[in-house]
Amino acid sequence: MKTYLKKNSTTVIIFIIIAVVFFIAAQGMETSQFVITILRGFSTGSVTFLVAAGFSLIFGLLNVLNLALGALYMIGAYIGWTVYVRPDTFIDVLTPLLIILSGFTLRDVWSFIITRFRLNRVKHKKWISWGLILMGLVLLTLIMARYPIAIWDLDNYPQSPITYSFMADQGMRLTPIEATFEEISPVIALLGLLIGSCLLAFGIANNKNSTSSNVKVNWKSFVLFAGLGLTAVLILIFNPQLTNFLLIISTNWLFVIAIMVAVLTGLGLGALLESTLIRPLYNRPIYQLMLTIGIATIGIEIVQAVWGRPEFVWPKPAIFRGTGEGCPATSLVDLWEYNCSTIFMLGGRVRVYDEIFIPIVGIFVLVLVWIILKRTRIGMVIRAGVQDSQMVEALGINVRRVFTQVFSLGVGLAAFGGALAAPSVGLSTTMGERLLLSALIALAIGGLGSYPGAALGSLLVGLTQQFLIRYGQIGIPIPFTDIVFKPSPPIVPASTVFLMVMILLILPCGLLGKKENS
Numbered sequence: 022m023k024t025y026l027k028k029n030s031t032t033v034i035i036f037i038i039i040a041v042v043f044f045i046a047a048q049g050m051e052t053s054q055f056v057i058t059i060l061r062g063f064s065t066g067s068v069t070f071l072v073a074a075g076f077s078l079i080f081g082l083l084n085v086l087n088l089a090l091g092a093l094y095m096i097g098a099y100i101g102w103t104v105y106v107r108p109d110t111f112i113d114v115l116t117p118l119l120i121i122l123s124g125f126t127l128r129d130v131w132s133f134i135i136t137r138f139r140l141n142r143v144k145h146k147k148w149i150s151w152g153l154i155l156m157g158l159v160l161l162t163l164i165m166a167r168y169p170i171a172i173w174d175l176d177n178y179p180q181s182p183i184t185y186s187f188m189a190d191q192g193m194r195l196t197p198i199e200a201t202f203e204e205i206s207p208v209i210a211l212l213g214l215l216i217g218s219c220l221l222a223f224g225i226a227n228n229k230n231s232t233s234s235n236v237k238v239n240w241k242s243f244v245l246f247a248g249l250g251l252t253a254v255l256i257l258i259f260n261p262q263l264t265n266f267l268l269i270i271s272t273n274w275l276f277v278i279a280i281m282v283a284v285l286t287g288l289g290l291g292a293l294l295e296s297t298l299i300r301p302l303y304n305r306p307i308y309q310l311m312l313t314i315g316i317a318t319i320g321i322e323i324v325q326a327v328w329g330r331p332e333f334v335w336p337k338p339a340i341f342r343g344t345g346e347g348c349p350a351t352s353l354v355d356l357w358e359y360n361c362s363t364i365f366m367l368g369g370r371v372r373v374y375d376e377i378f379i380p381i382v383g384i385f386v387l388v389l390v391w392i393i394l395k396r397t398r399i400g401m402v403i404r405a406g407v408q409d410s411q412m413v414e415a416l417g418i419n420v421r422r423v424f425t426q427v428f429s430l431g432v433g434l435a436a437f438g439g440a441l442a443a444p445s446v447g448l449s450t451t452m453g454e455r456l457l458l459s460a461l462i463a464l465a466i467g468g469l470g471s472y473p474g475a476a477l478g479s480l481l482v483g484l485t486q487q488f489l490i491r492y493g494q495i496g497i498p499i500p501f502t503d504i505v506f507k508p509s510p511p512i513v514p515a516s517t518v519f520l521m522v523m524i525l526l527i528l529p530c531g532l533l534g535k536k537e538n539s
Contacts, residue, residue, distance in 0.1 A: 036532075056368075056371070057371060060377070073461075074475045075430075079428055085299060093439075094435040094453045110173075110197075124217075124219040129242045160217035168205065283437065284433050287432045289429075291425075294428070333447065342360065463478035463482045465525060466520065471535070
């Protein structure tokens with residue numbers, strides 16, 4: 022213990038100073054105000070942590086600073102909202118999405134064909150590959166333009182996302198207009214999507230520099246393909262029944278489904294981005310930054326085109342909306358019985374979803390990912406890959422696949438954070454940009470590449486912001502004067518930047534960051 026304190030004396034002193042500052046700040050508050058401020062700090066820190074953790078995992082293993090995480094956090098929120106408020110749109114999209122994905126599950130088949138017929142050695146291979154990719158994209162575009170998907174109308178306010186959100190928030194759902202096949206038949210649509218998917222997947226596979234010569238094709242190579250295709254057809258056949266089921270089930274279960282879909286979307290987008298765009302740029306950090314910034318910009322434009330620019334709400338599930346008899350709750354028993362949206366704690370009225378549920382989920386994710394990193398084989402491979410990826414690959418482990426999994430996990434955490442925060446803060450096309458800065462600051466404070474550092478930095482950022490917001494309401498008495506200083510809103514983000522600068526001036530690697538060996 023003495024050795025640790027001596028070796029990390031500077032860090033320990035900074036921790037003590039930070040603790041003393043928060044202790045002094047707490048003296049100017051009532052007990053109820055202090056409790057609410059702490060809980061809100063934990064809530065803000067939990068959401069920030071989910072994005073900062075994604076940054077930390079990706080940067081720690083891949084040495085890639087993914088500046089698109091803010092936009093992916095936003096996309097997770099909008100995807101979750103769609104499942105929760107417009108499940109008919111979600112069900113309609115599932116069939117074409119699964120058909121398009123099915124072509125990419127035949128990776129071994131495409132590699133076998135390319136190797137068997139030596140297509141990778143054909144003259145003008147690149148031109149042929151890009152031609153197949155272009156044909157696939159054109160065919161998919163033509164089919165999807167005619168495929169019936171029930172969706173809102175941005176130009177018609179009564180049918181806009183704002184109206185659907187408002188009605189759902191009032192406990193009522195607008196009856197959506199069912200989309201039917203009129204411009205194209207279902208059989209032609211499915212076949213066209215399948216052919217377009219196969220052309221696109223085959224072109225991408227042929228465009229790679231090399232393919233394995235030991236690829237074997239058997240029935241197992243078609244299992245996932247058949248499973249996705251069969252699932253897509255069943256969803257199409259039972260589309261009305263599935264839509265009605267999601268419209269009538271409890272909003273609690275629908276909320277869980279929405280969160281799961283948002284996370285799966287994040288995982289899928291992460292795997293797609295890493296395998297197609299990030300992987301060729303591992304040795305070009307400047308290009309990585311430019312690419313991820315471009316991805317973020319494109320993501321924002323897509324969201325604006327599909328969901329519109331105005332802000333709207335994500336209604337909370339029923340378990341967090343109780344306002345009738347027995348509310349606000351005064352005990353955990355009342356909270357469970359009446360599903361109250363608020364509860365009295367130490368004289369303060371606390372919002373259950375914002376100040377209790379979100380921090381609990383944040384702690385759960387922190388522990389879960391920590392266990393995965395420390396107690397599982399994939400975690401061991403990840404930690405070994407950080408130290409020496411070439412040695413890990415020499416042991417027969419597919420390091421590239423591990424890289425894809427880690428990148429996918431980082432994006433999945435960000436999408437999860439967006440879906441989790443949306444019922445609290447609402448949805449807007451700027452929500453990702455706002456959180457991106459906080460996550461980067463938290464990562465810098467805690468230490469780049471340090472998972473515990475991401476958690477600690479996020480907590481400090483959340484507490485700092487919430488204490489200043491609270492003092493912006495009650496004011497700070499200036500000693501020996503009658504002046505009461507109330508921090509203005511712009512000071513809130515500036516305070517976290519100031520905290521980061523002060524810590525980095527003393528500890529350039531952050532509070533828990535490892536010093537680089539020169």
